[in-house]
Amino acid sequence: MGWTEERVELLKKLWMEGLSASQIAAELGDGVTRNAVIGKVHRLKLSARAKPATTAPRARTTARPAPRRVASPSVGVSHSGGMGGGMIKRQTVVRTQVVGATALAVTEEMEVEAYVAPAAELFIPESERVGLLGLNEHTCKWPIGDPLTPDFYFCGRESEEGHPYCNFHSRRAYHQVEKRKR
DNA sequence: CCCTGATTCGC
């Protein structure tokens, strides 16, 4: 289905109300993707919704050329790492999420696995500690300790291909940490 | 990982 008058109107309305592109896409339904919404928004020249005083000056980072397919090189390096013993604690949490302008409240109960790390989990025997020079493409680069002191070291456990941290630290690196700053 | 908008470019 193309962009009919009605759909465009709804798009404008929702966009101005501050809904995200994905939310609008869901609202429009019918297989519309968030990319379709964003693309249309740009074509309609209505990117700026409600710019506060802080004129977000189109941070033109870098005018990207045309990034096509790129092959990623890989270097094989072996490293042995041991996983510490942690504890998986099951618990049920209730998360409320608001979707769409129609204030569609979705309350879902989901069982999550919360990893409770014992203090000792972060302790790694000296024999396994990895210094700056011990890091390679497959070692967790999670820093431990004060970088200014001699006993500073890195996690050094096995990290997934293409990831800077091991599975454990990977989530901590950036997991939606209740961001409510306004 | 989840998510956001921004941009490019083949269609």
Added chain:
DNA sequence: GCGAATCAGG
């Protein structure tokens, strides 16, 4: 004009 793929960032 359209939007998937991609990029950059939170």
